Amino acid sequence: MSQEIIAILMSVIQAAIRAGSPLLVGTLGEIYTERSGVLNLGVEGMMIMGAVSAFAVAQIAGNVWPGVLAAAIVGAAMAFIHGFMSITLKVNQYISGLALTMFGSGLSSLIGQQYIGIRGYSLKPILFNFDPLVYFFILLVPILWFVLFKTKTGIDIRSVGENPEAADSSGVNVYLVRYLCTIFGGMLIGLSGAYLSVSYIPSWTQNMTLGRGWIILALTIFASWDPRGALLGAWIFGGVEALQYRLQPLGISPSLLGTLPFVFTILILVISTRGTFRRRMGAPSALGKSYRRGEK
């Protein structure tokens, strides 16, 4: 009996880690983007483009890894568009991000049309039923935390996001840092899409990201812009998703169970933005504000 319970528990934890992996790497990407002061609401669009490019390139190449690489490049390219809009043209970052999401979901269904219903290449598990990407994403957490909080690069990134005027006058190239962080973030978000289409569900369906991009934006706030928090948040959400499938046999409507992640996102957002709590964690002060040299 107790062995059975342990077996069920293990399978739930395993499912949670797998479901949480794309959320983890995407949140890490958005944390770096937002830490530099750029708000990218285009996560959903970059993620779905990552998913379709990984799947398509893997099909063409006959191997998964070129697909994974392609997803990172596509994510970076899309992030560059957002960077150009918000850093160079200094236009409204909300609208630019939304445009990126619409553009991405449209273009992905255009590209993916010919791949619907095909079983794709998928990554092979290496240890405990997890594939290399899962381990890579987890390994990124301590590395990215170290870079952000213990190195000169990290100080530059955070100062650009907190007070670009001061960073500029101390010789940091505000625009360059913001571009690099946005593009790096896009790469990771592209990878999160790749994980979906070559590992989690090795196939292509339209809108297969199912709002995960928006959950990532919420997790970034929940994590208080700290990579360690991203790990916690992603696994909690992975757990909610795993739970959703475990509860289905009990006769609860799958549609109603499907609202769980979204309801949970709102709850977690409320908890992590409640007045005093927010002040303690501190969002980057210049988040979403374009920087114009020599002007306040």
Added chain:
Amino acid sequence: MKLKVERRLVESRRRTISITILSALSLIAIVFLACGVNPILAYERILYGAFGSIYSISETVTKSITLMLCSVGLALAFQTAIWNIGAEGQLLIGAIFGSGIALSFPQWPAYLLLPTMFLAGFIGGALWGLVPAVLKAKFQTNEVITTLMMNYIATKILEYLLYGPWRGKEAWGFPYTEIFSSSAQLPTLGTTRIHYPTLMIAFVTVVALYILLTRTKLGFEIRVVGKNPEAAKYVGINYAKIILLVMMISGGLAGIAGIGEVAGIHHRLRIGISPGYGFTSIIVAWLSGLHLLSTIVVSILCSGLLVGGEMIQIALGLPIGVVEMFNGVFLFSLLIGEFFLRNKISLDISSKKIESRGQVK
């Protein structure tokens, strides 16, 4: 030689609109070329499909009703600096509430049933808008994410109802409710699908909101909150009240649009009553420059784009995603237009330094 970017002192809306349209047309042309379609031919077909015949004009007007109701509410919300991305969900919940009335009281006469349905639709949409508003006013929760989450939840609730308790007996297993009784169906103009009662509501609403915003004390408070929330609190404006009110109106109007769709066009609740009207309305609102009266004209134009877009999609065999992609391209073009509204670019030949793109001043 270097590129010089300067701030303009005088901003011209007309120039913005022409730059927006020009850059949108050329960006979309690239997409057409990539799909192997002659862009000029495609544009001609879109124009013809949207305004080329009585039928297409009537379809354009029909779709514009929904866009008008949603976008005027969004323009109001955006002016108050509330990022309501949830019109899609508010529309669905409005449709669900109104349909609930239609299915529960089919024997009521039309003069009683239809107004009750509209009222229920407004209440449904308003409630769906109020949740993010309360969270924003009370906990400063980011409304972009919450309104979006509410969209997903609304879609799931609609799915639940249509696959579960509300599925009609004559729907042959499709996710549809039964057809509404005739007193729950809106009259249309002649043989077209223009459900004119909703159109009239839309017109009256736009004008009423315009007057509210520009001529009343409440409207003044709304504009102050939008320009500077801190200052608004300082001069004693009730910030929470304004946020709740604006989101209630914005959500409620989307709800009315939803009930217009089901009572005027589909005559039943079904999956897919909105092919993303809530998102297209964001573009309409932004393209109108958040000017409430302009939403009428821009709604008709964008509706034409939707109708014409559907036409060429079928005629030229383009995939479904194309229209959504155009929406994205359109928004980008709009931002480029806004950039040129505020800045002037000139070539400075005297200087020899070439500045990198990231350092444009």
